[in-house]
Structures are given as C-alpha cells and as structure tokens.
Amino acid sequence: MNRSFLILLPFGVAALAGPVVAQDLSPRVDRLEREMRAVQRKVFPGGAGQLVEPQITAPQAPVATPGVPATSAVADLTARVSSLESQLSSLTGQIEQNQYQLRQLQQSFEAYRTSTDAKLAAGVAAPPPVVTDTAPPRDVAAAGDTRDAPPPRIAAPAGDRAAQVAAVAKPSTGDAGEDAYVYGYRLWQAKLYPEAAAALKKMVADYPQHRRASFAQNLLGRAYLDDGKPSLASIAFYDNYKKMPDGERAPDSLLYLGQSLVQLKKPADACKVYDELSDVYGDRMSAAMKADVANARTTAKCK
Structure with a gap:
C-alpha cells in the first residue's frame, strides 16, 4: 500500500x-x-x-479575520x-x-x-349600636317628639323567616310616609335587617320630602351596620348627610358613618368625619350625642 x-x-x-x-x-x-x-x-x-x-x-465568538479558516x-x-x-x-x-x-x-x-x-x-355579629334597647333610640324618640314610640321588639317563631316578618304589624295612621317609616323601624327592631333595609329604602324613594325621610335613611344605614355590612352602611349614612343635610338625622348619620369607617379599618377617615360633625352640627348636638362623639373619637384614637 x-x-x-x-x-x-x-x-x-x-x-x-x-x-x-x-x-x-x-x-x-x-x-x-x-x-x-x-x-x-x-x-x-x-x-x-x-x-x-x-x-x-x-x-461571542471572535470575528474571523481574512485568511483565518472559519x-x-x-x-x-x-x-x-x-x-x-x-x-x-x-x-x-x-x-x-x-x-x-x-x-x-x-x-x-x-x-x-x-x-x-x-x-x-358562628354568627359573628357587628358591634352593638351606641343606643341600647333600654330607651327608644334617637331615630324615634327625638327631642320634642310627642308621638308614642313603636312597641318593643317582637318575638316571632325562630327559624321561620316568613313567620317572623308576618308577625311585624304594619301601622295605619293615615300618614303613609309615617307608617312606612315606622314599619321599617319595627322590622329593624325585630332584627329582620334585610327586610328592614328594603322597607326603609322604599320609604325614602316614595316620600323623599317627608320629615321621616331623614330618619329612614339614617336607620337604613344602621340596618346595614347591624347586619355586618359596614360598606353599605357608610354609603347610606353619607347619602343622608349629603342629600338631606338639614334633616333631623343628618348629625346622627355622621356619627354612625365614623363608626362604619372604624369597622372598615379606616380610623383616620373616621376622625375627619367626627371633625366635620363637630364643625357643622356642634351647636345642634345634645349633651348625650356629644358624649357619644367623644367616646367614638377615643375608639378611633383621634388626636
């Protein structure tokens, strides 16, 4: 080879x-x-x-120069x-x-x-409202209000929602706006909060110029608050203050608006609401309400 x-x-x-x-x-x-x-x-x-x-x-590979094999x-x-x-x-x-x-x-x-x-x-409920059952709340027993307060809470058969609602008597005084508000109030007293909210919203819509419209809008917020719905409650309270600032329950709505904001973990905003309440309605607040505001500011840790 x-x-x-x-x-x-x-x-x-x-x-x-x-x-x-x-x-x-x-x-x-x-x-x-x-x-x-x-x-x-x-x-x-x-x-x-x-x-x-x-x-x-x-x-990177070096650039080949001419003459260098690829x-x-x-x-x-x-x-x-x-x-x-x-x-x-x-x-x-x-x-x-x-x-x-x-x-x-x-x-x-x-x-x-x-x-x-x-x-x-477990049925966790919202914190109780400021006003207790020992006396009619400001929503009904206003200063100078000679009308009898609605009856106490009504005990209805437990577990039967329809029976509970039916057990709440509808008033008939000839004043449709008054009757609509009192019926919503009675539903709220019976702790039938969704039904109370529906009745109170209807009252405000049907009788926006009635004296009780401010009461109903404020109580609507309280029904939401007691039902564990602080977001809806804050909207209802704010609407009462903005739309009916001269209404009898506009100051109360600001107080409860602050409480709703505290539940929503917004204490700083609650303090601003309490400041607004004192600035706008300071001369109209009763001694009891001023005490409630002071307690609310302490709870919110306002400066």
Whole structure:
C-alpha cells in the first residue's frame, strides 16, 4: 500500500466526520428551537411567537479575520445547542416560579375563605349600636317628639323567616310616609335587617320630602351596620348627610358613618368625619350625642 495514502487517511476520515455530525445535530437543533417557541408562547402569550433574548448567553465568538479558516459546522451547531439549552433552562425556571406563586395565592385564598365561612357559620355579629334597647333610640324618640314610640321588639317563631316578618304589624295612621317609616323601624327592631333595609329604602324613594325621610335613611344605614355590612352602611349614612343635610338625622348619620369607617379599618377617615360633625352640627348636638362623639373619637384614637 502506498505510504502517502496511509499518512493522509486520518485527515480524510476527520473531514468526512464533520458533515456526518452536522447532519446528526441538525434535527436536535430544529427540535430544540420548536420546543423553545412552544415554551415562549406559553410564558409570553403576547410575544407573537418571537424568540426573546436569553438571560444567559454564550460568549461571542471572535470575528474571523481574512485568511483565518472559519469554524467548522460542528462547532457552530454546538454553540447553537448550548444557547438553546440555556434559554430553555431560564424559561423553565420562570414557569416553575410562576406556578409556585400561583399555588401560594390559591392557598391564601382558601385560608381566607375558610376563615370567613367559619365566622359566618358562628354568627359573628357587628358591634352593638351606641343606643341600647333600654330607651327608644334617637331615630324615634327625638327631642320634642310627642308621638308614642313603636312597641318593643317582637318575638316571632325562630327559624321561620316568613313567620317572623308576618308577625311585624304594619301601622295605619293615615300618614303613609309615617307608617312606612315606622314599619321599617319595627322590622329593624325585630332584627329582620334585610327586610328592614328594603322597607326603609322604599320609604325614602316614595316620600323623599317627608320629615321621616331623614330618619329612614339614617336607620337604613344602621340596618346595614347591624347586619355586618359596614360598606353599605357608610354609603347610606353619607347619602343622608349629603342629600338631606338639614334633616333631623343628618348629625346622627355622621356619627354612625365614623363608626362604619372604624369597622372598615379606616380610623383616620373616621376622625375627619367626627371633625366635620363637630364643625357643622356642634351647636345642634345634645349633651348625650356629644358624649357619644367623644367616646367614638377615643375608639378611633383621634388626636
């Protein structure tokens, strides 16, 4: 055998090996690129399928100068594979982190829902109103009001909502606005808060110019407050103050508005409401109401 042929044989084999390896790497590169696009479409749905720059990139190859042989096809494909693997690793880490955060949010929400359901099942009630049952509240027994106060709370069969509502007598004095307000008041006394709220809202809508409209709007807020709905209560109280500032229960609505804000964890806003109450109605407040305001400011930790 020719000796020169034996010497050149290894170089020929090496030259042939390059194209063969390149052919083997090409399907891998194509597959990796397809997987990369699929992952990016999932992580970045608004990216329109475009590739993003990897967080970790391979160092740039030096620019070839004239006369220096170019890198082989195998080296180029290896660099592409390394870059794609780095991008896949980065995106996989982002997906795992997002999934972990989602699980944390779901667990937090489940814990909150379980806690809320337990409180509702236990019948947690809102704090009692300032005025007790020992005397008619300001909503009815106003100074100089000679009308008899409504009857005491009515005991109805427990567990039968319809029977409880039916047990509340509807007054009939010939004054439709007065009767509508007193009926709502009696429902509130019976602790039928949703029914009381509906009756009081209807009274205000039907008789907005009646003297008792301010009473009804204020008592509507109290019905929401006693029903554990301070957000709705705050709206009702605020509407009474803004829409009927000269109404007899506008000062009371500001007092209860502050209490609603305290329940909503907004004591600073409650203090501003108490300041407004003192500034606007200071000369109209009774000694009892001034004492209530002082106690409310202490509860809200006003300066």
